[in-house]
Amino acid sequence: MTTIPVSLGARSYDVVIEAGLLARAGALLAPIARGRPMPIVADEAVAPHLETLRASLAAAGIASEAIVLPAGEGSKSWATLELLMDRLLALGVERRDHVIALGGGVIGDLVGFASAILKRGCGFVQVPTTLLAQVDSSVGGKTGINTQAGKNLVGAFHQPAIVLIDPTTLDTLPLREVRAGYAEVAKYGLIDDPEFFAWCEGNADRLLAGDPEAREIAIARSVAAKARIVGEDERETSGRRALLNLGHTFGHALEAEAGFDGSLLHGEAVAAGMALAFAFSASRGLCPPEDSARVAAHLRAAGLPDGLAAAGISAGGARLVDHMRHDKKMESGTLALLLARGIGQTYVDRGVALDEIAAFLDTQPR
Structure with a gap:
């Protein structure tokens, strides 16, 4: 135990x-x-x-x-x-x-x-x-x-x-549901634990195949990471807990566009959202392009969507950004966007204009 x-x-x-x-x-x-x-x-x-x-x-x-x-x-x-x-x-x-x-x-x-x-x-x-x-x-x-x-x-x-x-x-559980949950496992490595993300790259196939040891390691490491962050910032007042939302701002917009009808599971949307967050970070010169590519490649290998096309989303950037305007993290008209300086280096950025996000999304394959 x-x-x-x-x-x-x-x-x-x-x-x-x-x-x-x-x-x-x-x-x-x-x-x-x-x-x-x-x-x-x-x-x-x-x-x-x-x-x-x-x-x-x-x-x-x-x-x-x-x-x-x-x-x-x-x-x-x-x-x-x-x-x-x-x-x-x-x-x-x-x-x-x-x-x-x-x-x-x-x-x-x-x-x-x-x-x-x-x-x-x-x-x-x-x-x-x-x-x-x-x-x-x-x-x-x-x-x-x-x-x-x-x-x-x-x-x-x-x-x-x-x-x-x-x-x-x-x-x-159906394999699709397990894969959707795995997106949240990988998230903890991407937030601030590059060693755990490397473990994920080497063990995701075992976890998804039902290996008991890999499963329990992934669950325990993920829970410990979340418990630590929640203990530091229970109600998301200091900004520390906001890191847990990596991929969620993009992901919730994709879910809303899909109509919450089950065609895009929450974890699948988060996976696509994390890939988009890293791609956007790379497009702004914040994150090495190879880190963004590494994230997308791992999500694909795990059977998860790595962007709009894989998530089945064809809507334009302006429409997706309209969904983001309802994000709980909106404050005084600005969005708390989770971006990355690299794998394990996620941070909150409130200085990104919604028009810039829309323009980026318009460049993504559909």
Whole structure:
């Protein structure tokens, strides 16, 4: 077992990583449950894991009710949030109770937000079952839903009580979903750890093929990196946490253009966004062209899109920049753009005009 602390004072918690952890989650959650039931919110894709978790809770004397929601980004909506809130209230959830989020990033974000606002805040537990959720969205307390204006524009910071990661849940994921999650793994190397990116270049094929050792190393290294950054800047006030958004400004624009319809997965959009961020950095003379080419080559080798064409996006630069205007990081009309001086040298730049970004995007192959 690997335990990684997320140090946030009174809101601190542990991320526990172990193969087979789901089958004994009840023993770890019993002290949190305090004899109260623990509702489980899951999506339709995790039925086998749901039964394992419920059996584990029952063995520890914890009652549970399952709320199963449709899979996909469409569930991160006002309508689903309302449905979920009504169900939780009908179950009699109290402020000191904990709701379990079992599934990918969509379920984690939705349940976290519902828990943040239910009776002005109850507890919740993250049990992520996708690689993307395990290495990124389950840690750090960002919760929310999507709106017509864009992704995650309504939400709250609400930290979980604990995060339980069982890498064997990845065995049931389609390869495309694993690849999408891998984009977030590579991101941590690109932010500030070139040695880890080199490890990714040498081991991505093992991880994607399901090698247990490579999988656990990647998850633990990624979680430790995110825990460190979140501990330094929980609410993205100093700018340090903004580094975790590498590729996301471009990526969210691509997702919005795709209509959040599943044709472009979040991790795929982030991969294309990271390649674009490095290409843009190279075009401005900030980043060596060979580093930009190296990033794109690695993403391609991992089966991920490395730009607009590979992501299936044909929209012009002006249209994509219009999506960026709704970015949460907009401040006084300027965008906090994540750029790079090289691999492992990402930084926040607020001095880039949106027109310049649009002009760059117009030069990219479609």
